[in-house]
Amino acid sequence: xxxxxxxxxxxxxxxxxxxxxxxxxxxxxxxxxxxxxxxxxxxxxxxxxxxxxxxxxxxxxxxxxxxxxxxxxxxxxxxxxxxxxxxxxxxxxxxxxxxxxxxxxxxxxxxxxxxxxxxxxxxxxxxxxxxxxxxxxxxxxxxxxxxxxxxxxxxxxxxxxxxxxxxxxxxxxxxxxxxxxxxxxx
Amino acid sequence: xxxxxxxxxxxxxxxxxxxxxxxxxxxxxxxxxxxxxxxxxxxxxxxxxxxxxxxxxxxxxxxxxxxxxxxxxxxxxxxxxxxxxxxxxxxxxxxxxxxxxxxxxxxxxxxxxxxxxxxxxxxxxxxxxxxxxxxxxxxxxxxxxxxxxxxxxxxxxxxxxxxxxxxxxxxxxxxxxxxxxxxxxx
Amino acid sequence: xxxxxxxxxxxxxxxxxxxxxxxxxxxxxxxxxxxxxxxxxxxxxxxxxxxxxxxxxxxxxxxxxxxxxxxxxxxxxxxxxxxxxxxxxxxxxxxxxxxxxxxxxxxxxxxxxxxxxxxxxxxxxxxxxxxxxxxxxxxxxxxxxxxxxxxxxxxxxxxxxxxxxxxxxxxxxxxxxxxxxxxxxx
Numbered sequence: 422x423x424x425x426x427x428x429x430x431x432x433x434x435x436x437x438x439x440x441x442x443x444x445x446x447x448x449x450x451x452x453x454x455x456x457x458x459x460x461x462x463x464x465x466x467x468x469x470x471x472x473x474x475x476x477x478x479x480x481x482x483x484x485x486x487x488x489x490x491x492x493x494x495x496x497x498x499x500x501x502x503x504x505x506x507x508x509x510x511x512x513x514x515x516x517x518x519x520x521x522x523x524x525x526x527x528x529x530x531x532x533x534x535x536x537x538x539x540x541x542x543x544x545x546x547x548x549x550x551x552x553x554x555x556x557x558x559x560x561x562x563x564x565x566x567x568x569x570x571x572x573x574x575x576x577x578x579x580x581x582x583x584x585x586x587x588x589x590x591x592x593x594x595x596x597x598x599x600x601x602x603x604x605x606x607x
Numbered sequence: 608x609x610x611x612x613x614x615x616x617x618x619x620x621x622x623x624x625x626x627x628x629x630x631x632x633x634x635x636x637x638x639x640x641x642x643x644x645x646x647x648x649x650x651x652x653x654x655x656x657x658x659x660x661x662x663x664x665x666x667x668x669x670x671x672x673x674x675x676x677x678x679x680x681x682x683x684x685x686x687x688x689x690x691x692x693x694x695x696x697x698x699x700x701x702x703x704x705x706x707x708x709x710x711x712x713x714x715x716x717x718x719x720x721x722x723x724x725x726x727x728x729x730x731x732x733x734x735x736x737x738x739x740x741x742x743x744x745x746x747x748x749x750x751x752x753x754x755x756x757x758x759x760x761x762x763x764x765x766x767x768x769x770x771x772x773x774x775x776x777x778x779x780x781x782x783x784x785x786x787x788x789x790x791x792x793x
Numbered sequence: 794x795x796x797x798x799x800x801x802x803x804x805x806x807x808x809x810x811x812x813x814x815x816x817x818x819x820x821x822x823x824x825x826x827x828x829x830x831x832x833x834x835x836x837x838x839x840x841x842x843x844x845x846x847x848x849x850x851x852x853x854x855x856x857x858x859x860x861x862x863x864x865x866x867x868x869x870x871x872x873x874x875x876x877x878x879x880x881x882x883x884x885x886x887x888x889x890x891x892x893x894x895x896x897x898x899x900x901x902x903x904x905x906x907x908x909x910x911x912x913x914x915x916x917x918x919x920x921x922x923x924x925x926x927x928x929x930x931x932x933x934x935x936x937x938x939x940x941x942x943x944x945x946x947x948x949x950x951x952x953x954x955x956x957x958x959x960x961x962x963x964x965x966x967x968x969x970x971x972x973x974x975x976x977x978x979x
Binding site for chain 3: 512
Binding site: 615616620621624625628629632636637638645647648649650676677678681690692693694696717718756759760761776777778780781782784785786787788790791792 | 801802803804807808811812815819822824825826828838841842845846849850852853855884885886895914915918920974975976977978979
């Protein structure tokens with residue numbers, strides 16, 4: 422045993438050791454290794470942020486869960502590719518070929534055009550599709566959790582959702598989120 | 608005094624004790640016992656998530672505060688039942704009896720229909736009403752805080768709000784939120 | 794050396810010291826000193842909350858970063874004053890002089906009117922403009938970070954943004970956010 426180990430522990434020495442260990446422990450703060458994201462919107466544009474942030478968190482080694490609730494259930498619905506659309510109405514921030522008043526963006530066909538435009542902008546820039554992001558999420562062990570209560574309200578069944586989805590409520594979300602630094606409501 | 612207490616404290620023994628205590632302390636991390644939620648939307652659909660999450664957090668034993676700001680002030684307005692409506696326009700994710708272009712969802716009467724539909728879907732499925740959730744929140748000591756700055760901007764007075772509401776600003780929100788793992792902007 | 798320092802360290806004494814130090818450490822929890830906010834909306838109304846919360850966090854002594862992504866890139870675009878508009882459509886919570894069905898709020902000119910109304914309401918109540926909030930943010934060392942991926946998708950260049958903006962991706966956001974108690978997606 423080295424001589425240093427035999428020296429008498431004084432209060433000062435103990436406090437020094439304790440502070441070292443605490444500084445270390447905060448660097449390994451378990452909450453820094455977890456991310457809990459709520460996906461509550463059901464449009465194509467708002468389907469992206471939870472999946473991009475969730476897969477990025479998993480890539481950074483974090484335990485990640487995405488909770489799909491309200492309109493967000495669309496994102497993990499088996500028929501998500503047809504369901505995820507985007508509306509230019511009431512979003513003056515949406516890039517359109519020419520500026521348009523809300524009344525024009527509300528015309529029949531404009532939702533289809535905006536959805537097509539967004540998909541093609543993302544594809545041209547090499548951004549993953551929603552399908553690819555859902556695949557990456559499941560491969561990288563991001564938990565995809567459907568909110569049971571809103572499933573009931575909107576009349577969804579478990580078999581309406583893609584493979585690998587779990588089911589839970591607000592309590593399930595909170596029991597993870599309370600241990601996570603990153604908690605986001607998208 | 609048992610013999611173990613008399614043994615000489617070596618650095619190794621001290622570090623072992625410290626690590627035990629820190630692991631215990633992180634399990635009781637005070638930030639895991641607090642939730643701070645911002646409610647910023649003033650429609651019937653978006654009134655639900657902050658109240659559902661807030662009351663669920665309180666049920667899980669967490670100290671919970673909901674800050675109502677911008678359009679979210681509608682949720683705690685005395686007249687919330689008339690004010691909280693839902694618009695089907697620009698939300699292609701809203702379940703409607705038949706698919707409709709934005710122009711049709713913008714017709715007079717469609718807001719009333721969408722509001723009625725949502726209320727009746729929630730009632731049929733046994734989900735609490737906003738009134739019930741506000742009651743549960745106050746009974747379970749969820750703090751309901753109205754944002755003073757946006758009250759001023761929108762011309763609200765303290766007496767416009769339901770009983771039990773507190774008043775504060777962004778600084779009040781942050782002083783709670785910085786101690787909370789769960790922080791959500793709805 | 795005072796006599797207390799020489800007393801034999803027992804396990805009990807060591808645990809007492811450790812608990813004191815841990816309680817102190819949690820009060821100085823580094824995560825309580827950081828805020829990470831995502832600004833994802835590109836309208837005048839939703840430009841406010843990230844900037845108000847971000848500057849309030851900096852004023853409270855927190856290290857603060859705001860990440861601008863998707864439509865939120867509008868907020869830090871050099872031309873933000875013309876770009877940040879507000880639409881009354883599909884927001885039945887927007888205070889309007891008289892109640893209006895969605896079809897009327899969609900008429901040409903209503904976006905301009907709503908944008909004008911909101912600016913004048915905020916000015917009358919002495920709320921800082923977006924320009925002033927951006928200035929305060931930069932003076933108080935709030936980091937303004939533009940999301941590289943969505944810049945590419947929407948075809949923005951670095952020179953399109955106001956001075957002082959940094960550039961980064963979801964990984965940059967997460968590396969800050971995982972060390973922060975306050976994490977908000979606006």
